[in-house]
Every structure is written in structure tokens, then in C-alpha cells.
Amino acid sequence: MLAFIIRRIGQSILVLLIVGLVAFSMFRFVGDPIDNMLGQERTIEDVERLRTQLGLDQPFPVQYYRFLEGAAQGNFGVSYRQGRPVSEILLERAPATLELAAVSGMLAIVFGIALGVFTAIRRNGATANIIMATSLIGVSLPTFLIGILLIYLFSVELGWLPSFGRGETVQIGESWTTGFLTISGLKALILPSITLGLYQMTLIMRLVRSEMLEVLRQDYIRFARARGLTDRVVNFRHALKNTMVPVVTVIGLQLGAIIAFAIITETVFQWPGVGLLFINAIQFVDIPVMAAYLMLISVMFVGINLIVDILYVFIDPRLRVDRTGAH
């Protein structure tokens, strides 16, 4: 088992090194960053100064080493577009994305599990069928259209909720701004978090439902009922508990997906987070920001997958044998 974990960690590091190489070659080979930073009116001295300042006059291996060293310390150079250190911009933007992701994740988990249990218990009820049919639409609507639809309903037609931005934020400590403490901040969170969480919510709901249906057919549930336990105890203590292993895994894997899909939601609602930063970076080919985001998101995904894989081995002893062949 130890060998498996070590091999998995080795693979993860390899993946990150490859992603790092892609990120670095973007730095090295994409256009001339000087062109991107200085406009038409520039002097040769300006160009030379900036070239030295960015380290672009160094040979390739030195630049690569400097890049790896910097990336390991969270230093990704200076944004071509904003002229500020990328790490500073990322830190400034991170709270917005993390708060949005946290609220969306909570919504998805709480409502996903509750609705999943409900639709499984009342399998043939009218309400359950309506919920299932609605969830189908939720899955097939593209995220950005859901966002636009919500904006149209609640901002344009009803005028209840803001359609863009974070509202008023409060500074906590040195680098954290929060929207949780003001009314306008909380109101601004509602629409984006529903948009972002809806897909994950339907996913969790459908998974919980099918797992519950599977478990409810088992003999031990029948025996629990025969013992005269109340529906509540049977449904939640016995059935739901046993559906949790796959559900927790999916929730873990979806954490990364929420951060990734935040890109779309943040663009629809002009939410000043990391995702919007990335989209703007692509539009303006701001390589340092793109490279930093690429590295950041890779570390996150590889890390989450590593943890889930290792947890699997602990939870399910059948996986402790080598499993390289076909499924």
C-alpha cells in the first residue's frame, strides 16, 4: 500500500512538472512580452531596462530554473497588463472566489442531499417527479444561460438582487475582504452562488437518490423496519449513512470543479475573483497570470485527486491490490 501511495505521489509530481514546462514555455516562446507591456512610444533604453528587469536577457536554462524556483515560492513574475506582481493580484482576488465557491458548495451539498433523500423516499410522488424533471433541465442548460436567466428574473424584472459585483466588502486582517458582513454583500452572493451550485446540486441529488434506492432495497433495511424502527431512523440512520461513501468522494472531486466553473459564473456576474482574472488574462494574452492560474489549478486538482485516491485505499480494502490493467 505504501508503494501505491509513493507511486501516486510520484505521478502527481510528474504531472505538475509537465504542467510547469507548458507554463514556462508560454513565458519563453510566446511573442515578445516587451511588446505587450510597452506601447508604440518607447525608447530603446526602456526596452533594455524592462528586459533586464524581467530576466528575459538570461539564457534558457537559467530562466527555466528561475521560473521553477519562483513558482515553488508562489512568485510568478509581473503581470504584463497590470504591471503588478501576479501573486499580489491573485491574493487580492482569491477571497472573492473562495467565498463564492464555499457558499455554492454548501448550497449544493445541503440541498443536493436533502432533495436526493426526498426523491428517493417518495419515489413515485408528484413532487419528487417534478423535482427530477426540473433537474434534467438544470443539467442540460449551460451555466451561463442559467446565470443570465436569473439576472433577467431577479435583477431586471423584479429588481430584488444586484446583477454584478460583490456589493460592499469588509476588510479583515491584511489581505482578506469578505462580503459576508454587509447586507449588500450577502445579497450580491445569492444569484452567483445559485448559478454556480446548481449543477453540482443536481449531480449530488441524482447520486444520493440512486444510491438511496439501491440501499433501501437491501435486507438490513427490511429488518430494521421489521424491528419497528421509525421511518426517520431507518431512512437517515441506516440508509443515508450507507450511501455516504460514494457521495463524499464525488463531493471531494466536485470541489475542484466548482473552482473551475467559477470562471463562467464570475464572468456572467462580473464577480471580481480569480476566474474573471484568468478570462481577462486569456483575452489580453497576459502570460504570467495565465501561467500562475494554470499552475494553481493544477496543484489543486492533482492534490484533490491524490487525496481522494489515497482515501479510497483506506476505505476500500479491495483496492489495495495493484490495479493497472483494464477496469
Next chain:
Amino acid sequence: MAETSIPLSTKEHDKGRWQRFRESDFFYAFKRSPVAIVSFAVVALLVLAAVFAPLIAPTNPFDPASLNLMNGFTPPMEPNAFTQESFLMGTDDQGRDVFSTILYGMRISLFVGISAVLFAMVLGIVLGLVSGYFGGWTETIIMRIADVQLTFPSILVAMLIFGVAKGFTPVEYRDQMAIWVLILAIGLSDWVQFARVVRGATLVEKSKDYVAAARLIGRSPWAIMIRHILPNAMSPVLVIATISLALAIIAEATLSFLGVGAPPTQPSLGTLIRIGQGFLFSGEWWILFFPACTLLGLALSVNLLGDWLRDALNPRLR
């Protein structure tokens, strides 16, 4: 799309085949499923409308000479206050007919979607065949890459590839190349499914007698893979291709909506929705509404068709 081409091409060559197709279980299942018929009709209608856009569209939205700024913001089915012209789906801020822009936009959406899926399909089939047939370290490397890529959401992979590829294209070609970069990005984000399915089928077929026989009479590995093994792996590939097409259309629309896809000079449905969103607050709902509905109808009907195809081609579910 695959279905329209099969009967048409076989009809010209061989009437017996067309006859056999009409009497097949597959066609019977199709006739008996209202969902399949309706979604197929919608897809066929939209594809034909896109293909014949220059003939159907009342105006050419990309010909500046045909535009009249006075026609700007005309609501659908109402005569314009100045010019008395009326438009089926209204006009946008520059007086472009929304119906025509949708027809032309659908061409780009479908072109990008279909090309990306074809690209992913060819790439996935080749890599799947190679890794299933030869095994060894080739298989290890290919499948390891596939595993890694599967852990990332495909829309994110497409976005990252688009960003990297855009960075590598010279500035002056960026707008012209955007469509191709988009196809590359969506295609590369989508090959894994194909490769896994083809590899699985190859592993099964490889050990059968007919492959051994073909090897015995000295056919080359590539001939065996493509002429003998691949036809037996085609039905799951077709199912995945149809479902991938719906995903690719949505992926393209999402990227274009985010402003990192089709350029404004070649607007796809996603670009049109992006443009329309800007007019939502000022009450010009039609600029957004009609492209959004078209996208939904297209994606939904391709999706339903794919679902049906999966059930129809899966003998276990019959």
C-alpha cells in the same frame, strides 16, 4: 449527422443496403420513438438551415452595405418607426437582422462543434487502437495522459489549451486563427472518451480468432486495426460522438460567451448571446432571447438523439 450520411451514400451505391437499413431493428426502433423522430427532425432542420444560410437569410449580416443604422433595435414582427421595415426576430443595435445572424452564427457553432468532435474522434480512435493493440509502454503513456486529463473538467482543459494556443499564434493572425484554435482546444479536451472505449473494444477483439487469422495470412497491424477491429468498435464510438457533439456545441458557446472563443467578426451563437447580454437591461430582450433559444434547441435535441442512440445500439437494454 452520421445518420443522414449513411442512408444517403448507400442509396446511391446499392439499393439492397438501403432496403436492408429500412428493415433493420435500428430503423424500427427509430420509427417507434417519438423523442428520436422529433429530435432528429429538429437537428436536421437546424443543420439544413445553417448549411443553406446564404439562401434562407433575408440579409447578409456581414455585408456592411446591406445594413441600415436606422433599422437598429427594431422589435420582432413590428415595423420600424423610421423605415417601416419589419423583421422576424427584430434587429440588433446596428440594424442587423437577428434571424440572419442566428443562421450564420449556427454555421460557425456547428462547424466548430462537428470539426472538434471529428478531430477528437480520429485522435481518440488512433490512440485507442494503438494502445489496445500494441500494449506495453505506448499504452501506459497514452492511458496515463488520459487519466490525468480526465481529472480536469473538459471545459477547463479547452480554456487552458485555447489560452496557450492563442499565446503561441502571432498577434496579426489571432482573429483569423481563432476558429481553428477553438476546434483544436475543444477537440483535444474531448479525445479521452473515444480512446478509452476503442481501447476497451480492441482488447476484447484482439484475442478473437478472426484477428489471429488475419495476422496469420500476413496482414499488417494497421490493416488489422482499421479494417478488422475498428468496424466492431464503431457503435459505441458513434454514440459518444453524438453526445460529444452536444457537449462540444455547448463548450464552444461557453467559450465564445466568455469572450475567449469565436471573434466578433465571426460570431457564433455564444458570441451572439454575449452581445445580447449587453442589451438585457435596456429592454431589447430579443437580441439575447432568440440566439439563446436556438442554442438550447440545438444542444438539447442533439443530446436527446445521443441518449436514444445509446439505448438503441445497446443490445443489453433492448
